[in-house]
Amino acid sequence: MASEKIIEVQNITINFEGKIALSSLSFSVKKGERVALIGPSGAGKTTLLNTIATFIKPSDGQLVIDQVDSSELNDRKKLARKIGMIRQQFDLVHQLPVVHNVLAGKLGQWGFFKSLWSLIFPQEKAIAIRALERVGLKDKLYEKTANLSGGEQQRVALARLLVQSPEIILADEPVASLDPARAEDVLSMLTKLVMEENQTLITSLHSVEYAKKYFTRIIALRDGAVFFDLPVDEIQAEDLASLYQLKEHM
Numbered sequence: 001m002a003s004e005k006i007i008e009v010q011n012i013t014i015n016f017e018g019k020i021a022l023s024s025l026s027f028s029v030k031k032g033e034r035v036a037l038i039g040p041s042g043a044g045k046t047t048l049l050n051t052i053a054t055f056i057k058p059s060d061g062q063l064v065i066d067q068v069d070s071s072e073l074n075d076r077k078k079l080a081r082k083i084g085m086i087r088q089q090f091d092l093v094h095q096l097p098v099v100h101n102v103l104a105g106k107l108g109q110w111g112f113f114k115s116l117w118s119l120i121f122p123q124e125k126a127i128a129i130r131a132l133e134r135v136g137l138k139d140k141l142y143e144k145t146a147n148l149s150g151g152e153q154q155r156v157a158l159a160r161l162l163v164q165s166p167e168i169i170l171a172d173e174p175v176a177s178l179d180p181a182r183a184e185d186v187l188s189m190l191t192k193l194v195m196e197e198n199q200t201l202i203t204s205l206h207s208v209e210y211a212k213k214y215f216t217r218i219i220a221l222r223d224g225a226v227f228f229d230l231p232v233d234e235i236q237a238e239d240l241a242s243l244y245q246l247k248e249h250m
Contacts, residue, residue, distance in 0.1 A: 005064075006031040006168060006200050007052060012061035014047055014224075021047045023224040024061070029200060031167075034191060036211035037204040039221035040244060045204035048221065049170045052202065053085050066167065080108025084166035086190075088173040090157045094146035098137065101145050101156050102128040105163030131159035135189060151182035158190060162197075169194060171203040175210070183207075187214045208240055 007029040014022040022044045029035055037045045050056045051063060054070050063070035065082060073079050084105070092101045099122045106124060107115050114123055122128065132138045135155040140148065145156060154174065161169060171190065175183035191214045194201045205211050211218050212232050220227040220243050227243050228235075 004031045005029065006066050007202075008062075008064040009048075009052070010062040010064070012051065012058045012063060014044075014051060014056060015059040021224055022051070025224075025226060026061075027219060027226060027229055029202065031200055032198050033217060034194065034201045034215045035203070035217045035219060036215035037202065037219050037221060038206075038208055038211050038243070039227065043221040044224040045221055046172055047224075049085070049172050049202065049204060052168075053083055053170055054079065077109050080164060080166065082166055083168045083170065084161045084164045085170045085172070086154075086157050086161060086174050087171075088176045090153050092145050092153055092156060094144075096145055097142045098132070098140045098145055098148070098156055099125065099128050099142060102131055102159045102163055105131075105160040105165075108164065127163055128159070131162040132156075134162060134193070135159045149182075150178050151185060154178065154182075154186045155189070158186070158193065162193065165197070166199070168200045168202070171201065173204055173206065176206060183210065191215070 005028045009025050009027050012022055012025045013020065025048065037048065039045055047056065051058060054073055065073060073082070100119065103118055103122055103124065106127070110118070110123070129138060129141060132141060135158050137152060137155050137159065140152065145153065148156065174190065175186050178186060187210055191201065203215070212235070215232060217229070217231055218235060219229045220239070222243055228239055230239070
């Protein structure tokens, strides 16, 4: 059901060498929601995404993914089916053909020998072809990834997520390195794909305009804490002005 909570963040605190990166954060995300994280640089957006992805363990508090405590999510294959991540740097191997980068979405589900064999003879190639077709890159199957434009490389990363098919997609500044036209193209495609698959999407963005255009809810972070958490149509100009207001230097 659309009302089911798939992510629950309960009083999470993250400390890095005595410095608080996240401070008593609490919120929940329902299955199928499209949530944008915004806030000044250093607000904790990337740390929060890495925590939800289980790359960082909370210093305090609890993270629950689909009714399971994150401390119990130790099975790599199950985790790959639950959570997928896309980053600003795309995390692609540029020297490999596109097909191998797309099929990397299956590595968390395949065994060691199948993954190794796929580097020589791509396994389940039809899945990669279908994914590339959906992102408009079917003709790039054997193209060297390094030869693609930034926007095309991000589409390859989207195709990899389609192959992985996780229930939750976390995107960390996925369009920060792209020009405005390509950024719009990637965000439009990303949000369209997750809606078609009824996936849950949480994306960190610098652009408030993109957040308001492509997402239904915005969680604003400042100094590691939730500054506001509102549906897009309820956010006022003064909310954003307060969020990005520079602190006075004493």
